[in-house]
Amino acid sequence: MTAPRTFHAVNPATGRPLEPGFPVTSPAELDRLVGAAGQAARPYARCPGARRAEFLRAAADQLTARTEDLVRCAAQETALPEARLRGEVQRTAHQLRLFADTAEEGSWVDARLDRPDPQRTPPRPDLRSLRVPLGPVAVFAASNFPLAFSVAGGDTASALAAGCPVVVKAHPAHPGTSALAARALMDAAEATGMPRGVFGVVYDDGFDLGLALVRHPLIRAVGFTGSRAGGLALLAAAQARPVPIPVFAEMSSVNPxxxxxxxxxxxxxxxxxxxxxxxxxxxxxxxxxxxxxxxxxxxxxxxxxxxxxxxxxxxxxxxxxxxxxxxxxxxxxxxxxxxxxxxxxxxxxxxxxxxxxxxxxxxxxxxxxxxxxxxxxxxxxxxxxxxxxxxxxxxxxxxxxxxxxxxxxxxxxxxxxxxxxxxxxxxxxxxxxxNGFPTGVEVGHAVVHGGPFPATSDGASTSVGTRATDRFTRPFAYQDFPDHTLPPELQDANPLGLWRLVDGVRTQRPLTPECSP
Structure with missing residues (x-):
């Protein structure tokens, strides 16, 4: 059996390769990881928001516990200063916890209920809708943020919060940092009992593996931060599939x-x-x-x-x-x-x-x-x-x-x-x-980190902030289903206490036949 080809990160300050070498993920291993993500998709989508939140908070804790190793490794692989890297570890953990809070609170699903009206002409059915996860997401790590826009970064956190398994293509410039962050996520998934395959990572120092990941029929969406050429190549590959998929690529901006x-x-x-x-x-x-x-x-x-x-x-x-x-x-x-x-x-x-x-x-x-x-x-x-x-x-x-x-x-x-x-x-x-300066992107609820093409491939979305979950979901409606068969977000009793749009009125109140929202 042929040993896998390996590649090395290079210390940009010295130009010297770093040990150890990292094996390039084989096509068979890529298929196995994406297949496992596909198997995990439905059970993970059914996990209540509180369970996903437990997973994301555990990932933040695991990441924080590895701060010293992450900073040491990232400094060698990127030449970024220690203070910047320590701040980035904190930001990455904060993102994971923010999306944990979002998943647990649950109103991000945008639950909408239109109750039936048999007296109307034509009669109105019982319609109830919410946002549902797309399925496995491919995330491409960025070169300039080895943590916050990388393996455990915002794309991964938002996709996991939305209920989507994630397979990350680690950036070849910082594979050691990527491996440490990936271990944090995998340990958190195991500790919190997440479905096997909910997270995976692949390594390659070229482009073929990334294109194969985008072309895999089980991948349902792509998150990317990087060059315009790279983003457009992935967009072309995604659109050329028998079933095209969305690519949310942040690519190029001069920020006047x-x-x-x-x-x-x-x-x-x-x-x-x-x-x-x-x-x-x-x-x-x-x-x-x-x-x-x-x-x-x-x-x-x-x-x-x-x-x-x-x-x-x-x-x-x-x-x-x-x-x-x-x-x-x-x-x-x-x-x-x-x-x-x-x-x-x-x-x-x-x-x-x-x-x-x-x-x-x-x-x-x-x-x-x-x-x-x-x-x-x-x-x-x-x-x-x-x-x-x-x-x-x-x-x-x-x-x-x-x-x-x-x-x-x-x-x-x-x-x-x-x-x-x-x-x-x-x-x-x-x-x-x-009267401010564009650098420094707040991670919160109101932020928009997106823009018209070519700043992003989809100017209707953001890659930072809690709206980022929308990229990896789609609206889905139930018509005339019995109440007990509906997900809890849409049930009359509103057991999760969500803010919902009921007959056009925003409310947290449960529904009863006798009362209106």
């Missing part, structure tokens, strides 16, 4: 930041410091990093950009997550530097293996003439676009691709004048920030 004249006057050093940190933090390797900054033309804008460039020049260089990301960053910034009408504002880039923050400048006509300048360059780089008047901005912003975020810095009393710009930003982005 717009500065008003008043912001330059009032913001001072705090604005410079905050924006520089947003551009360069985590090596600029964040999906909400601001890659475009619209700055008023004139002396105030000139002064601001000199300060911003000086702040970025003073920021130490950093090791990017992988050699491939570093090469793409180098090529992307070189293309900016050779573009007509684009001027570098940063100090000369040093001949160093570290990536240094870079700032470029272009006038608005130059941006109009070269729309490719609005494409993302992943890393610590931003392009300042000089504009004359706010009325110049709506057509330029409308021509841009979809974005995860957009930001406006202006006085609140100026907002009526900026409304045409805000209208365009609402159309082009999933989240609009006023």
């Amino acid at each position: 930041v717009i500065l008003s004249e008043s912001a330059l006057t009032a913001g001072g050093d705090a604005l410079v410091q905050g924006l520089a940190g947003s551009v360069s933090g985590s090596g600029g390797q964040l999906c909400t990093q601001p890659g475009l900054i619209f700055v008023p033309a004139g002396p105030a804008g000139d002064h601001f950009l000199r300060q911003l460039a000086a702040r970025l020049d003073a920021t130490p260089g950093c090791t990017l997550l992988s050699g491939g990301i570093h090469a793409a960053f180098t090529a992307g910034t070189a293309a900016l530097a050779t573009q007509a009408d684009v001027r570098p504002l940063h100090a000369a880039v040093r001949d160093s293996p570290a990536a240094h923050s870079q700032l470029f400048e272009v006038d608005l006509p130059g941006l109009r003439a070269a729309p490719e300048l609005t494409r993302e360059v992943f890393g610590p780089v931003s392009l300042a676009v000089r504009y004359g008047h706010l009325t110049d901005l709506p057509p330029v912003l409308q021509a841009m691709e979809g974005q995860l975020t957009a930001t406006l810095h202006a006085r609140p009393d100026e907002l009526p004048a900026w409304q045409p710009v805000l209208d365009v930003l609402t159309d082009r982005a999933g989240r609009v920030i006023l």
Whole structure:
């Protein structure tokens, strides 16, 4: 029998391979794992929300107990700083607990009851609906968040909360970290008595296994965070199946930041410091990093950009997550530097293996003439676009691709004048920030981390926050079923105490023949 091929993570700070090697998952093992997920789908879907919550909380506890090992391993595999990684362990555990609370409370299923009306013409039947899980979900781990958007990250947590088994394709850049997180989830599943096969993980340093996972007939949906090329390849594979499936891919965003004249006057050093940190933090390797900054033309804008460039020049260089990301960053910034009408504002880039923050400048006509300048360059780089008047901005912003975020810095009393710009930003982005910075995504109930294509492949969803469960469910209705045969979410007595929409009225009250909601 041939031994499986192995691959090694590479320490991006040294360029040296790390031990141990990880066996590439065989096609037979992939089929076994997905088959086990398929077997687990129905029993797991029937697990009450409280049971799923027990599993997710146990996973959070298991993950937290492995903090030291996770931080140590992730630091070697990603070169991210210890403080960032410790925070990411906490965020990942918080996500698991948040989705546990969501699953246990239960109102996320959006239970709706329309009671029968035999006197109506035509007679109205008894209709009761809720959201039900799709089935096994394939999750692709991200390179830039080895924990929070990886094996035990938000896609996995939201799918498990929704009642879907998960098979994760671990990212090849951090297989050791992935294995530790996977063990936390598997131990939690076993300790809480979850169906066998509710969670699995596969390893590969190429693309074939991921495509095979998407093409497997038992997989019902895909969650992905990564490059546009990767997301589109998975989307094409999913659409080419005999039965296409949805792909929820977060892919590409430059997150424009717009500065008003008043912001330059009032913001001072705090604005410079905050924006520089947003551009360069985590090596600029964040999906909400601001890659475009619209700055008023004139002396105030000139002064601001000199300060911003000086702040970025003073920021130490950093090791990017992988050699491939570093090469793409180098090529992307070189293309900016050779573009007509684009001027570098940063100090000369040093001949160093570290990536240094870079700032470029272009006038608005130059941006109009070269729309490719609005494409993302992943890393610590931003392009300042000089504009004359706010009325110049709506057509330029409308021509841009979809974005995860957009930001406006202006006085609140100026907002009526900026409304045409805000209208365009609402159309082009999933989240609009006023007088803040786009990096830093709150994990909560109201957050939206999504946006029109190509920020995501499905602009109607979010990959962060409790609405993320909707991606892995579908609405399903029962018509004229006896009450005792219905799931508890839809029974007259409302044994779970959910908020439900009954005959169009939001209520927690149980139903009786004598009372209305």
